Amino acid sequence: MEDPVTITREANIAIVEVNNPPVNAASHAVRLGLQLNVKEAEANPEVEAILICCAGRTFIAGADIKEFGKPPQDPSLPDLVNQIEASTKPVIVAIHGTALGGGLEVAMGGHYRVALTSAKMGLPEVNLGILPGAGGTQRLPRLIPVAKAAEMITSAGMISAKEGHELGLIDRLDEGDDPRAAGLAYAKDLLAEGAGPSRTSDNAAKDADAVDFDALRAKVKKSARGIMAPVKALDAVEGATTMPFAEGLKNERALFTELLESDQRAALIHAFFAERSVAKVKEIEGVAPRPTDKIGVVGGGTMGAGIATSALLAGIDVTLAERDDDAANKARATVEKNLAGAVKRGKLAQAKHDAILANAFRTTTDYADFGERDLVIEAVFESMEVKREVFGQLDAVCKPGAVLATNTSYLDINEIAAATKRPGDVLGLHFFSPAHVMKLLEVVVADQTDPTVTATGFALGKKMKKIAVRAGVCDGFIGNRILSHYQKANFATVLAGASPFDVDRALTNFGLAMGPFAVSDLAGLDIGWANRKRLAETRDPRETYAAFADKLCEQGHFGRKTGKGFYIYEEGEKPQPNPEVEEIIAAERAEKGITPRQISDEEIVDRYMAAMVNEAARVVGDGIAQRPSDVDVVLLNGYGFPRWRGGPMHYADTVGLAKILNDIGVLQKEDDFLWQPAPLLKQLVEEDRNFASLNG
Template identity: 70%
Template structure:
């Protein structure tokens, strides 16, 4: 096996090549190889410069995730970078692909940086609940200034070569894409100019008023409510501006260690790995997917347009079908507008836009336009009769082997599949709105869905840049089934004494971007109302049913779309709708409930206990394969705060025994809603966690 770090001598220049595919991660072997190389250079008198570059497609894309959670072996990355920076020879980092995290910290420890035009840079540690802990918070302000460092480190965003050159992060953009040649050429130019080492640690940070950091902390407290890592990032950058370099490094390390020991870091690491694990589905292991180049979309509403745009942006050929000619024209215009918005935001070039409309998109009212489609996705009104009619027509016109998919949010996919002569080719592809933006895709596997059809769903999700989660068939699948349960718990909190506005405030404080009642307004209260009416015939008489939501709808208040719901939406701003409290009071009176004070903590406890309890049922029934599938679903489709890792990770963090105690506590008030899930009770009895199930 070849060494991940090799050294060659070109004239009087030492060239270090890092080869640790696929992304040249900073494994122990890479760190040890670099340490050995620079230890050797210390005694070499025949060398004039050092060039570091990465082979294959990238420089160093960060830490080695295979080493996460394991004891760190020397050399430690901060020590290695200090050694590189202390080298008596000028050290040039030649950059291509990505220099991320520790990779960018290595590059900043070099004395000079040259990059190819396509290179990208970033310090994304904050997204994992930590901060750049190998000098990144100290060197970036010295190279690019405090303002840039604060924004780049707290956002974790990537930047391109032009921006990096403008702010001073790199010194040159190469005219060649041959990164090795670019590094050698830059080294020769530096030597010709008589330039020696230029250590980043010796650069002076421009003076910054203390108010800059206080403003940054206040802004981040609002933007990233409750999150530790962004605040520690700001403190570390502040140290670069106010402390000598060595002290700044020491403070950075202390802040880094504080985060490493936090629940938030564990939660964000869990989310990171869960999103990689979720696509590992046993039934499709080794199964070859079918083609997904040409897709059809039935329905030109908000969801259908979003799905069509998502396919087009991913390079697919898309045919959109509507009920008649005028509707097809209107839907085609909406797709074009969505794509034009992508052009205006810089996400799509004008040339690509023109190519899509000329060659890869068409809107029609004729199902026969779908004869060559590989996958057809139905996205019509959430009515079983309407969907059955669509699938009957699709079965008649689509080619053998074409996959027929439904975007249903709740309905029985098995019943839909029976409308075709090919139930093994039917699958659910549940997108989330707006479909060209939201990353979650529930892949719903019916009783007769063929494994290669499931595999194709996952392959299509990858092409669309979606995070796919396998789900079984039940009312609402994974996400919406759990949603219906915790929404009932929120309604129960209101009936018990809280207001909908209290609930929203408590859960925003917990970490949600919007409270559940505000979200309902945004989605449209009529959508939930239609679902409740559909399920009314099957409602158990023991259920404590909240009437106040229905009263709002009966009054014609459907949320933002009508200007009024739980909140009033006016030109002068948004305010609470006082009518809601009248509906709530009437509902309590009819049920004989005396309102009591409900604390923020109780609201959170109800919300989380209901979510976790129902999720445990979803896992036990096989609707979700593992607890991590639930976490990925709620994180990417339902606004659950990422820094809490998902509901199952949260439950493990606070303790499953606490969740079970809460369920039993609330059962004293409503025994029907609050029935402990058998899996939850069993795990508590056995002293196990949801993580144990993930690892099984």
């Protein structure tokens, strides 16, 4: 293997170049190479300046993920950055692509920074449960205003080279596309000016007096929603304003170590790797996907329009079909609104927006216009009869080899596929609403789905920047099957004595973005009601059915869309608990002969997690999910589970599977039918193993 860091010389300038594809990660070999080559340049009397740059498509884009969890090897990144800064010769750093995490810390260790105008930079460490630990919290506030440094570090946000230049992080911008040439030109100019080293550590924190750290800490705590890293990172940034540089570095290192050893860091690292493992699907290894350049979408409601928008943003040509011209025009207006929103948020250039609407998107009322589409996604009403009819028509008009996909949330895809003469071309692509925002995509593989079709689902997900997870066929697949079970558990908790508002409070304190009853109001109570009615005929007579949500629906209260559900919604006002709910629940308890009792927040969380983990264990045991970590990815990205807890399976491993099983055993005394332990959960406890042991 070639040395990932080389040194060459152009006249009196030493060029230290990193070449560690694909992203020039700061691996041990890279750190060692930088250390040795900077030292060599320092010792060479013919060298007057040192340029650090990178080959390939990016500057150093962070740490090497292969080294996560392994014992550190010298030189450490903090020591390397300090060594670079201590150079007695001016060190110029040329940035292109992205300078992230340790990469940006290396750049800040240099004395001068030039960036191509296309470059971006940031310190995203809090996403992994840690903070910038190589001086990032100390140097950034000495280069740019403290308030902006705190915002960048605590939010993990990136800035453009242009903004970096305006703030003072970047000393020069270069319009070209060659970082080496840009760095050399800047180095020559600096030498001509007689410039020497300019060490960031010599600076005072910028505009520190303008920051109220108490107010900022309260704001960060609120947005962090239980995550420790942003708050600790802010503590480190504050240290840059109150301590000498060397003391600030020690403080940063102490806070970094505290986070490194925390459960949250382990959970966030688990989530990071889990999202990279979901695409590893044995049945599609080495299988080439079919084309996805031109797709069709059937149905232009919220979901269909969202799918079309997501595809258009990914550069895919889209034809959307609706039942009549009015519906087609309405769908087009929704897509146009979604795309305009992307322009407003800076996600889409206006010229690209105009080109998409002019050339890549059209609506139709005739399925025959799908004749040359590579893939068609059905997103119509959740009715088996309707979906079978749609697939029969698609089968008749679509070209051989076209993939036919359904966006169903619950229904049997084998039955849908049977409506065609090409069941091997059929699969589920379950997007989450709003489809142009939510990252999760369940790729549901039916009994006869061809491996090339499965591969196509994953390829489309990647193209659309989704996190695609393989799922098997069952009612609700992975996420909605688990959801239906923990919803029943939440209903049982309410019947036992808690209010829906108690449940929402306890679970938001646990880390959920919204409580489950507030989420039901947001989604529309009529959606869950319709699904419960669909399953009524197959409901086991042993089930204790909670009817209070149905009673709300019978009164026309569907949540936010009607202004009343579990909560009351008035424009401009914070949602308030609906007092009618407690009356409906009290009547149902009396009817069922249930004497309510006090239920603590801790018990609410234990019941919720026991139900979620238990059904997830069944999902894995039944082969619906490939591995426990896939379940974590689904719940993290589609259902608001707190990322800093790693997902339900990781959480269960953290608290111990024996505790989960014991909680289920206790709850069996209340309802022996609802609380049946999953065979896989029992097996793992008996074998003293955890869910992580199944992730390989």
